[in-house]
Amino acid sequence: MERFNEASKFANQGSKLAAQLKYAEALVCYAKAIKTVSDYPPFWSERGEAFSRNGQYQEAIIDFTEAVYIIDARAADEKEPNNDGYLPFGYEVGYDLDLFFDRAMAYHCLGNEEACINDLKTAARDGSKAAKSALWAKGILWSSSRF
Numbered sequence: 001m002e003r004f005n006e007a008s009k010f011a012n013q014g015s016k017l018a019a020q021l022k023y024a025e026a027l028v029c030y031a032k033a034i035k036t037v038s039d040y041p042p043f044w045s046e047r048g049e050a051f052s053r054n055g056q057y058q059e060a061i062i063d064f065t066e067a068v069y070i071i072d073a074r075a076a077d078e079k080e081p082n083n084d085g086y087l088p089f090g091y092e093v094g095y096d097l098d099l100f101f102d103r104a105m106a107y108h109c110l111g112n113e114e115a116c117i118n119d120l121k122t123a124a125r126d127g128s129k130a131a132k133s134a135l136w137a138k139g140i141l142w143s144s145s146r147f
Contacts, residue, residue, distance in 0.1 A: 007036035011043050014050065023054035041067040045099055048106075057106040064103035071099075097128040104131070113138075 014029030030047035037043065048063030104119035117138065123131035 004037050004040070007033040007040070007043065010036065011046060014046060018046075018050050018053070021053075023050045026050045027054070039070055041070045041099075044070070045102070048099075048102060052102065052106050052109075055109075057109045060106040061103055061110075064099050064106065068099050068103075097123045097126055097131070100126075101128055101131050101134070104134070 010029045010033035014026040014033065017023075017026035017029060027047060027050050030043060030050060033040075033043045034047065044063045044067035048060045048067065051057070051060035051063060100119045100123035104116045104123065107113075107116040107119060117135070117140065120131045120135050120138075124135055
């Protein structure tokens with residue numbers, strides 16, 4: 001738990017810097033958080049957001065993907081019922097919707113519309129209203145039975 005607290009301090013510092021639009025400095029803090037505790041999805045997603053806001057979309061995609069991978073790995077591991085000390089009960093429910101939406105936006109910024117639409121469909125299928133709106137804006141009528 002001590003390592004997690006240390007990592008959280010780095011992440012919090014990164015969030016403060018990102019709020020001040022100091023993305024390069026925030027990225028350093030998020031990297032320290034990830035180096036300290038590498039299996040906590042919010043550290044990856046927060047760094048992904050900072051990368052995205054800094055125009056580093058490929059790096060953002062990598063971090064959003066890593067966060068999704070960690071969540072999926074935990075969900076598949078029947079031996080770990082959210083008791084590792086730093087993933088509150090029910091944390092994963094809906095969290096990955098934001099990750100898919102954020103990753104879709106990064107794909108869009110890189111001009112990869114196919115990957116963008118695939119992630120939007122995944123998020124929309126699981127209930128993301130923002131993803132449904134983005135699909136509609138792209139001229140794709142959303143129906144859960146179509147995808």
